[in-house]
Amino acid sequence: MSTHAAAIMPAPRARLTVTTLPTPTPAPDEVLVRVRAVAVNPVDWVIQGTSRVTYRWLRTPAVLGSDVAGEVLATGANVTRFRVGQRVFGLATGTDRGRDPLREGAFQDATVLSEQLTTPTPTSLSDEEAAVLPLAVSTAACALFQPAHLGLRTPSAETAGGGAGVVVVWGGSTSVGMSAVQLARAAGYDVVSTASPRNADLVRSLGADAVADHGSRTAVDDLVAAIGSRPVVGAVALGAGSADACIDILARTGGTRLALASTPYSLAGLVGRRRLFPTMIPVFSRIGLATVRSMLRARRRGIRAAFVWGSSLRDDDLGPRLWGEVLPQLLADGRLRALPEPMVVGTGLASLQDALDQQRAGVSARKIVVRL
Template sequence: MTSHAAALLSAPRAALTPGTLDTPAPADDEVLVRVRAVAVNPVDWVVQGTSRITYRWLRTPAVLGSDVAGEVVAVGAAVTRFRVGQRVLGLATGTDRGRDPLREGAFQEYTTLLERLTAPTPDSLSDEEAAVFPLGLSTAACALFQSPHLGLRMPGDPAPGTARGVVVIWGGSTSVGMNAIQLARAAGYDVVTTASARNAATVRDLGADAVVDHRSPSAVAELVAAVGGRPVVGAVALGAGSTDACIDVLTRTGGDRLAMASTPVALDALVCRRRLFPAMLPVFARIGLGTLRSTLHARRRGIRANFVWGSSLRDDEMGPRLWGEVVPRLLAEGSLRPMPAPLVVGDSLDAVQGALDRQRAGVSAQKIVVRL
């Protein structure tokens, strides 16, 4: 059996350190990928810093990371869509409950990806560009298309003979927001969104027909005005404070579905604490109470609100269709662009911990990427 290098989380809250793992053979429905680029998401440093509470099922040592781009080096017996040597991008789900974080984590030289969560990388994209897609794109798709959330038609579905609906996205310049704008537009919906003045032109170029500054005290009223009486098919809330704002927009426009993709309180200050206890108590109390309050607030307004779990498409019918049909077609057409733009911060696994730290410190309209 061969082995390969990995950036290992050796214990909860530990820094990532170099390690060596046995290189696995792919299961029947998997491809084994030589990883060439990985991207970093906020969930990576959240898992690293709070998994004793938020991901209690995760056992260490573990390999973190969700966003993978590379080439196929082996295929499982049931795989039909990929061949050895083919460049791919895909969603690694190793830190999810019931998965294997050593076989399926992104931050290592070789990882296994489920065929149904993998797409071919077109020649027009570099590995660094391809790596920005998987988790942001999957989360956006879950918010827009899964029935517990907005339940919209997917790109390629026939459009009804009624007026185009409007999707409200609070947080259009986030990774999820940029992908949600593109997917919603590809499915035939109009989009109104928020972004800072610095990023407004970028999200408008992705297809948003109206962009409001999220820091404006009249942001909700401006979004309502931008809707202009068109039917609102739902809202996606991204970022602290976005849920209540979206509830207000939906109440004033007649929308009744809300997909929530952020906690009401950010966890970055807690992650950098030397000890979780007792600092975690007021933070998680605020998260729990804030979520309950917002959910009850939405229910009283007749709005169905649910939290989005980006990798939940692994186990439903939408995942294979998204990754097997929609994503390859949109990439080939050029109607799905790699956004946020990759910001490459290193060229080896040794750079991954610094990449997590930089992401936690804050980036705007960019995605941290490490080459391998």
């Protein structure tokens, strides 16, 4: 049996360590990928720091990570879209409930990906650039297109431009926000968004026709004014305080759908502590109370609000549509750019723990990437 190197979390809350694992054989609907670049997301350090509470189903040792770019080593018996040696990128879902975190995690030299959540890497993109997309674009797509959330039409060759209504993206300079702005525009919707002043021009370049300063007291008023009389088809809330701001905007403009993609408070301070208990009790209490309050506010205003799970498209028809049709088309015609720009912080599996620590410390309009 062949083996490969992997960065594993050996126990709940433990720091990553490099070891050797058996290289898996792809199932009929999977591809085995030699990983060349991975990106780091906040969920990675959340899982590492709080897995006993937030990811109670995750058994250890586990391989974390969602964002993969590399080339195909082997294909399952039913795979028709890929060949050995082809460059691809895709979404690893090993930390999801019911999955195998050692076979399907990103932070290793070889991993298996579902054919339905994998797409060819264009020659115009490096592996480092491609690696910024998988979780961000999947989460944005779930928020925009799944019927449980905004339920919008998906992009096609006929949907370029705007005019089909307005999508509010609060947090347009986040990785999910950048994908949401671009996907909404590609699907034919106008977009208004928020960002810091230094990132506002970047968000406008992605297709937002108005960008308010998310730190301004007038941000909600500014976006309502920018929307004017146009119909609002929904909002995507990203970042602390985004839920209540989006509820206010929807209530004032007649929108009725809200996709929530962030907790009301960051867990960064909690996961850095040596002991999770009892510090977690007030933190999770604040998150729970704030969430209930926001849900009640939304309900009173006739707004349907629901949390987004970025890998849930694995289990519906959005996954194969996004990864098999939409992404190749949008990357080819330039309607989707691989953003945020990658910030390569190291090479090799041993660099991944430092990369997680850097991501938790904070990064703006960039995505931390490690080459493998």
